[in-house]
Amino acid sequence: MATIGGQILCQAPDRSSSIREGVVRIEDDRIVEVSFEAISGSVDWGDAETFITPGFIDTHLHLPQFDSIGAFGMPLLDWLSEVIFPAEENWNDMDYARSMIARVIDQCLSVGTTGICAYATSSYDATITALDMFQRVGLRGVIGQAMMDRAAPMSLTVPTEQLIEQVEAALQQFPPTGRMATAVTPRFALSCTESALLAAADLARRFDAMIQTHLAETRRECEVVSKHFDGMPYVDVYDKMGLVTERSVFGHGIYLDDLSVARLVQAGSVIAHCPTANSFLGSGTMNRNDHLAHGVRLSLGSDVGAGFERSMVRVGRAMIEAAIAKQFQSDAFRRTGMIDYAKVPTAPQAWYQITAGNAEAVRWKDGGRIEVGQPADLVIVQPDVPWRLARCPLSTLMYSWDDRWVRHTIVNGRHYTIGPNGAGVRTEKGESLGAVR
Ligand SMILES: [Zn+2]
Structure with a gap:
């Protein structure tokens, strides 16, 4: 049992958020009480200047790419073959993979990420x-074997039948009902044969599993996909294979035309917006406003390692910046020199997105909210700037954010202390994470 006092991030029905002073009590893996009251001296952690937020959810990231952040100057397809495939080959060595996964877990906890779609x-x-x-550390989420049975180096392609058997075995071992589950993950249309894409859809249906893949990230990619699939639009390729679902x-x-957008809306599929990756690879800027106006379900992801920010707070800020950049291209801006703030998400909306918004988008009922009965996935933040009485405290926090403020990350009730100056992540008993893993 533990009590934490501070300013609690509360979500509003209009997909925004605010702070309220109060105390959160957790018992085992759950939040058992949230009381909005002045903080007494008897809490285990926190004071009036502490910020308590639900753990952040990153809905698109690549675990083997954390060491590849920053390989600048290449468009997507060149970057994949020159930087990413060699990095992913390293994971064929299990000792290497294990040590890197350990480091990635440390980094997730250090920046307050408690939920992943990876x-x-x-x-x-x-x-x-x-x-x-x-799973051992306690994080929530899905991880998928990046399915490739064509158009990749030999060391990364798996023969189709074997690949399908392996994904099925993973689904049995980590079923979608678990807190950590397998997602069916065809890397993208070009990296799989039609047989593999069809089998992926079939497995997802049979196991009711989440599907993750890439869609229309660059113009060049869209052209190559269209050429490979007889001129078919990108969404239609996935649709024909059975991969456009409410779990996708x-x-x-x-780069999507209106018909493709309409199909995604009709299916209830999600687009994971990854603004840092899009600017880094020079891919383009997703039109968030347009997608929302059409009714697309949107989530937000870091897309490490094309994305260069591990912190979802900074990715939230990048979402705001991308929406502003889109405004600069508008006729209205050219005419008036002013942006329309109604078309730009606010910081309280960005906080909503990286917590409850992302949980809702990927249809998780657990996570993203500080409410009684929810799993205890929390981040305890100690800002070193005056923020609580600022004009918009959540905006001040987001724009002056410093990862070193993250003092404790609690996942499924397990408490991890984030050491200052690279001292590492420690358990409540002071053990290093190696002891847990
Ligand atoms: Zn990606």
Whole structure:
């Protein structure tokens, strides 16, 4: 049992958020009480200047790419073959994979991420190891074996039948009902044969599993996909294979025509917006406003390692910046020199997105909210700037954010202390994370 006092991030029905002073009580893996009252001296952690937020949820990231952040100057397809495939080949060595997964877990906890929708590599063993290690630490989420049976180096392609058997085995070992589960993850249309894409859809249906893949990230990619699939629009390719479902999370979705958008809306599929990755690879800027106006379900992801920010707070800020950049291209801006703030998300909306908004988008009933009965996935933040009485405290926090403010990350009731100056993540008993994993 533990009590934490501070300013609690509360979500509003209009998909925004605010702070209220109060005390959160957790018992075992759950939040058992949230009382909005002045903080007494008897709480275990926190004071009136502490910020308590639900753990952040990152709905699109690549675990084997954390060491590849910053390889600048290449468009997507070149970057994949020159930087990413060699990095992912390293995970065929299980000792290497294990040590890197450990570091990735440390980094997730250090920036307050408690929920993930992640890609591993095409290695089954490395994928299972990642699922196992994340589960031991207590994180919520899905990890998928990045399915590739064509158009990748030999060391990363898996023969179709074997690949399908492996994904099925992973689904049995880490079923979608678990806190850490397997997601069916065809890397993207070009990296799978039609047989693999069809089998992926079939497995997802049979196991009621989440599907993750990439969609319309760059113009060049769209052209190559269209050429490979007889001129078919990108969404239609996935649709024909049975992969456009309400459990599908499509990374990026920048270049889509109205019919494709309408199909995604009709299916209830999600587009995971990844603004840092899109600017880094020079891919383009997703039109968030347009997608929302059409009724697309949107989530937000870091897309590490094309995305260069591990912190979802900074990705939230990048979402705001991307929406402003989109405004600069508008006729209205050219005419008036002013942006329309109604079309730009606010910081309280961005806080909503990286917590409850992302949980809702990927249809998790657990996570993203500080409410009684929810799993205890929390981040305890100690800002070193005056923020509580600022004009918009949540905006001040988001724009002056410093990862060093993250003092404790609690996942499923397990308490991890984030050491200052790279001292590492420690358990409540002071053990290093190695003892837990
Ligand atoms: Zn990605």
